[in-house]
Amino acid sequence: MKKIGFSILLLSLMLTGCQTSKPTLKVFSWGAYIDNTVIEKFENDYDCVVIYDMFESNESMYTKLLSGEKYDVLVPSDYMVQRLIDEDALQALDYTKLTNASGIINGLLNREFDPTNTYSIPYFWGNVGLIYNTTIVDQTDLSQGWNILRDTTYKGQVYVYDSERDVFMVALKALGYSTNTTNMSQINKAYDWLEVLDKTMDPVYSTDDVIDNMIQGNKAIAMVYSGDATYITAENPDMAYYVPLQGTNFWVDSMVISRDAKEVDLAHEWINTMLDPEVAKLNSVFVGYSSPIQTVFDDLKETDFYGLSAYTPRLDYPNDEVFKYNEDIKRIISDLWVKVKAN
Amino acid sequence: MVGSKNRKLTRFFLIAGVLLFFYAPIASLMVFSFNDSRSLTSWAGFSTQWYTALFANREMMSAIYVTLLVALLSTFISTVVGTLTAIGISKSRKIIRELIINVNNFPILNPEIVTAIGLMLLFSSLSIEKGLITMLVAHIIFSTPYVILTVLPKLRGLDPDIAEAAMDLGATPAQALWKVIIPLIMPGVISGALLAFTMSFDDFVISYFVSGNGVKNISILVYTMSKRINPTINALSTILVVIITVVLLIVNLLPILKKKELRGAE
Amino acid sequence: MRVFGNLVKPYMVWMSLFIVIPMLLIVLYAFTTHGNSVMAFQFTFDNFGKFFDPVFIKVMLKSIQVALITTGVCIVIGYPIAYVIANVDERWQTLLMLLVTIPMWINMLVRTYAWISILSDSGLINTFLKSINIGPLKMMYTDFAVILGMVYNFLPFMILSIYTSLAKMDKAVINASYDLGANTRQTFMKITLPLSMPGVISGVTLVFLPAVSTFIIPKFLGGGQYMLIGNLIENQFITVGEWNFGSAISLIMAIIIMLSMYMTRKIDKDIVQEAQGGNKW
Numbered sequence: 046m047k048k049i050g051f052s053i054l055l056l057s058l059m060l061t062g063c064q065t066s067k068p069t070l071k072v073f074s075w076g077a078y079i080d081n082t083v084i085e086k087f088e089n090d091y092d093c094v095v096i097y098d099m100f101e102s103n104e105s106m107y108t109k110l111l112s113g114e115k116y117d118v119l120v121p122s123d124y125m126v127q128r129l130i131d132e133d134a135l136q137a138l139d140y141t142k143l144t145n146a147s148g149i150i151n152g153l154l155n156r157e158f159d160p161t162n163t164y165s166i167p168y169f170w171g172n173v174g175l176i177y178n179t180t181i182v183d184q185t186d187l188s189q190g191w192n193i194l195r196d197t198t199y200k201g202q203v204y205v206y207d208s209e210r211d212v213f214m215v216a217l218k219a220l221g222y223s224t225n226t227t228n229m230s231q232i233n234k235a236y237d238w239l240e241v242l243d244k245t246m247d248p249v250y251s252t253d254d255v256i257d258n259m260i261q262g263n264k265a266i267a268m269v270y271s272g273d274a275t276y277i278t279a280e281n282p283d284m285a286y287y288v289p290l291q292g293t294n295f296w297v298d299s300m301v302i303s304r305d306a307k308e309v310d311l312a313h314e315w316i317n318t319m320l321d322p323e324v325a326k327l328n329s330v331f332v333g334y335s336s337p338i339q340t341v342f343d344d345l346k347e348t349d350f351y352g353l354s355a356y357t358p359r360l361d362y363p364n365d366e367v368f369k370y371n372e373d374i375k376r377i378i379s380d381l382w383v384k385v386k387a388n
Numbered sequence: 389m390v391g392s393k394n395r396k397l398t399r400f401f402l403i404a405g406v407l408l409f410f411y412a413p414i415a416s417l418m419v420f421s422f423n424d425s426r427s428l429t430s431w432a433g434f435s436t437q438w439y440t441a442l443f444a445n446r447e448m449m450s451a452i453y454v455t456l457l458v459a460l461l462s463t464f465i466s467t468v469v470g471t472l473t474a475i476g477i478s479k480s481r482k483i484i485r486e487l488i489i490n491v492n493n494f495p496i497l498n499p500e501i502v503t504a505i506g507l508m509l510l511f512s513s514l515s516i517e518k519g520l521i522t523m524l525v526a527h528i529i530f531s532t533p534y535v536i537l538t539v540l541p542k543l544r545g546l547d548p549d550i551a552e553a554a555m556d557l558g559a560t561p562a563q564a565l566w567k568v569i570i571p572l573i574m575p576g577v578i579s580g581a582l583l584a585f586t587m588s589f590d591d592f593v594i595s596y597f598v599s600g601n602g603v604k605n606i607s608i609l610v611y612t613m614s615k616r617i618n619p620t621i622n623a624l625s626t627i628l629v630v631i632i633t634v635v636l637l638i639v640n641l642l643p644i645l646k647k648k649e650l651r652g653a654e
Numbered sequence: 655m656r657v658f659g660n661l662v663k664p665y666m667v668w669m670s671l672f673i674v675i676p677m678l679l680i681v682l683y684a685f686t687t688h689g690n691s692v693m694a695f696q697f698t699f700d701n702f703g704k705f706f707d708p709v710f711i712k713v714m715l716k717s718i719q720v721a722l723i724t725t726g727v728c729i730v731i732g733y734p735i736a737y738v739i740a741n742v743d744e745r746w747q748t749l750l751m752l753l754v755t756i757p758m759w760i761n762m763l764v765r766t767y768a769w770i771s772i773l774s775d776s777g778l779i780n781t782f783l784k785s786i787n788i789g790p791l792k793m794m795y796t797d798f799a800v801i802l803g804m805v806y807n808f809l810p811f812m813i814l815s816i817y818t819s820l821a822k823m824d825k826a827v828i829n830a831s832y833d834l835g836a837n838t839r840q841t842f843m844k845i846t847l848p849l850s851m852p853g854v855i856s857g858v859t860l861v862f863l864p865a866v867s868t869f870i871i872p873k874f875l876g877g878g879q880y881m882l883i884g885n886l887i888e889n890q891f892i893t894v895g896e897w898n899f900g901s902a903i904s905l906i907m908a909i910i911i912m913l914s915m916y917m918t919r920k921i922d923k924d925i926v927q928e929a930q931g932g933n934k935w
Contacts, residue, residue: 071601071602076612076615077616085446096601096602097602098601098602099612101893102893104893104894104895105892105893107895108891108892108893108894108895109600111895112508112512112518112600113511113512113515113516113517113518113600114517114518114600114601115517115601116601201792207878243879248879249795249877249878249879250877250878250879251877251878252615252878253615253616254615254616256616257616257617258774258775261775261776262776263774263775263776264775379893379894379896383881383886383889383894384707384709386878386879386881387709387710387712387713387881387886388709388712399738399742402734402735402738403735403738403739403750406731406735406754406809406813407753407754409806410753410754410756410757410806410809410810411757412772413765413768413769413772413806414757414760414765414768416768416771416772416778417764417767417768417771420771428771428777429771429776429777429778429781430781469664469665469668472661472665473661473662473664473665475658475661476658476659476660476661476662476663476665477662478658479658479659479661480659480662481659484659484662488662488665488666488669491669491670491673491674492669492673494673494677495673497863497911497912497915498908498911498912499863499864499866499867499884499907499908499911500864500867501867501869501884501887501888501904502680502867502904502907502908503676505680505887505891505900505901505904506676506677506679506680507672507676508891509676509679509680509683509897509901510672510675510676510679513679525672529672529673532665532668551658561657561658565658586759589761590759590760590761590762592761592762592763592870593869593870597891606761607761607762607763610761610763610764610767611763611870614763614767614770614874617771621764621767625761625764625767625768628760628761628764629760629764632756632759632760633756636752636755636756636759637752640748640752641752644748
């Protein structure tokens with residue numbers, strides 16, 4: 046017994062001893078949002094260890110931070126950047142270290158959530174739309190816009206993205222309201238809209254599993270992010286992407302450095318590397334999301350992603366909105382969404 | 389005669405049916421780990437590319453390492469603590485014994501998710517950074533009660549005066565413990581340790597709530613990767629299934645084989 | 655034997671720190687309001703009030719219903735299997751029980767994950783059905799898939815528990831019953847079944863308890879719209895960040911489960927007594 050115990054302790058000491066004293070950079074980003082070779086190359090170039098962790102939604106990322114996890118670099122969306130700025134959880138970026146920042150598409154900068162880009166810099170951008178099977182869905186039905194998700198012709202044929210902000214955006218836009226409304230009667234109408242969808246359409250609420258399911262053609266219509274749509278349409282030519290004219294959410298997922306980051310210099314190097322045209326191209330090709338680097342974007346829309354409308358989300362369309370963070374509305378919406386799902 | 393034959397057939401089909409139900413999904417999982425394409429439903433030829441991918445995937449290797457490390461350490465600690473506590477319980481007054489056994493039953497009777505959030509709340513209110521240490525502590529917490537529960541019945545079957553007899557003959561309490569009591573309850577200790585190991589090795593719910601900062605065990609990794617079709621998960625699962633089956637076969641069949649050998653020698 | 659009695663002291667400290675305090679924390683969070691800091695809490699019943707919304711009561715009832723169906727299916731399948739195994743040649747018993755219990759040791763996520771590629775719309779079953787020209791069957795994301803997943807995961811516990819009680823049964827009692835002129839059916843109904851009841855009941859607790867609180871199986875096989883009580887708790891803690899409400903739900907669930915365990919144990923005792931009374935006859 047003693048011997049076994051001793052050898053186990055020795056073994057574990059040996060195992061823990063293997064871990065290096067190299068600097069460790071902790072990155073927290075979306076699932077499947079990077080070409081893994083980029084991480085390895087970064088580790089070699091900067092002689093460090095990168096802990097790359099993934100989240101499913103802005104809300105779950107925030108909850109993780111709340112429960113005491115600490116990361117150096119985060120990649121939240123616009124409204125979550127705003128929330129983190131409001132709560133003083135971020136530190137200002139040092140642009141002298143971000144030499145590649147000049148390549149960013151102008152339209153993505155100086156947005157309302159971080160008016161001077163003091164804290165954040167774009168990583169990927171896009172919008173939310175519908176992916177549909179051209180062999181099943183009648184093109185004329187698309188003119189209903191978001192209401193096609195409640196068209197009973199397609200009962201049992203829809204995937205809805207399981208994210209409170211996005212589903213309420215769809216409902217509010219379908220009803221002709223602003224996604225950032227604070228009017229309770231509009232929010233309640235959106236809730237009713239979603240209840241009807243839930244009751245009559247037999248939808249499946251999915252997250253990343255929608256990607257493979259749509260590539261296999263398991264259902265006719267799915268609500269997806271434009272980047273996933275690029276990947277799906279590239280893999281399955283029967284699928285096409287459509288963004289309703291009622292408007293949608295326009296988003297910018299941005300890199301930020303947390304206030305309590307331990308490796309501030311390394312975090313800047315990481316961000317700068319992601320903005321490097323070569324690296325940005327690798328990432329964009331690998332995951333299908335639109336690159337914020339002008340040269341990469343112009344290149345890929347003519348080459349790898351030629352003819353795929355999802356890769357070129359519309360910029361500055363009047364009905365499209367960026368989310369704004371509002372704590373009370375957030376709480377109301379997340380309670381209502383749980384109710385829709387639970388009912 | 390006909391009735392008995394029918395009954396035999398029914399029995400056969402019952403057993404065959406349930407075994408098919410148990411093993412067909414596992415078999416399909418294993419078969420498609422050798423598929424030459426990314427599909428999990430159509431066969432495209434034999435390949436070991438997913439195994440190559442598995443061993444090249446640093447995240448997976450680190451998950452395997454975390455799982456093994458936590459399982460080994462938590463098994464060792466919970467077995468030692470659990471065994472000593474069980475011995476203590478068997479020699480304690482009734483009130484203390486009842487108290488400990490009742491509190492000890494909490495993590496066993498409670499749904500895992502409740503134990504998990506309790507620990508999560510504890511760690512975050514003490515602002516302990518979640519990671520390997522919190523995972524290890526949590527695993528020790530949930531496996532120790534099972535060790536105690538497995539060892540206690542063995543102690544009940546023990547002659548209560550045996551330790552005293554050893555000490556009367558000049559043994560120190562520690563010697564009585566190590567040389568007399570522990571060897572006698574060894575079978576219970578071993579099955580407690582096995583239970584602790586497998587519980588730690590397979591745990592998802594508790595690890596999911598109490599770990600963080602990039603520390604993942606195999607279960608958490610499977611959970612995060614299951615959204616996309618990924619035959620490397622199948623490759624990893626296949627390896628796990630094979631190892632577990634082999635270990636279980638050895639543990640269960642060895643005593644039988646030994647018995648036969650002894651009988652043969654006679 | 656005071657010396658050895660001291661051995662419990664370290665564990666008592668450990669136990670209060672890691673078992674008792676977490677429980678108290680759940681209670682504390684359940685009865686306090688917003689903010690995830692322990693220092694700034696305020697007493698409230700709101701979290702419970704929120705739960706008694708018809709929507710959440712429905713989730714609770716649905717979880718209990720699904721768990722009960724799972725338990726029922728496990729008894730119906732598990733009993734005959736355990737009975738057959740307990741009555742085959744002894745050499746085979748060990749091997750068959752080993753085969754039944756091996757899946758128990760395999761990671762639950764892996765076992766559940768295996769079903770996704772079988773049940774999905776373009777999965778193995780539907781690929782097969784398509785090849786013989788039967789339209790795709792919708793199995794994924796239904797009650798059927800979730801209950802199937804639960805039965806698959808928890809059936810071995812039921813079989814094991816019933817088998818154990820059947821195997822340790824005194825064969826002399828059964829033979830006596832035959833000697834006294836009872837037929838197979840009578841012997842089974844009057845002797846075997848009552849005597850194996852403790853096994854069935856411990857099987858029920860082993861199946862019902864994890865089935866009512868799991869969130870993996872509904873998440874993998876039921877999709878995001880399939881919400882059971884475990885998913886609701888997970889959702890509050892991982893996504894929404896409402897720990898107080900999440901704690902309240904957990905507390906309610908824990909109490910319901912403790913109560914039902916207490917009740918099954920009581921029934922268990924009654925049945926055992928009755929069966930022993932039956933023996934005297």
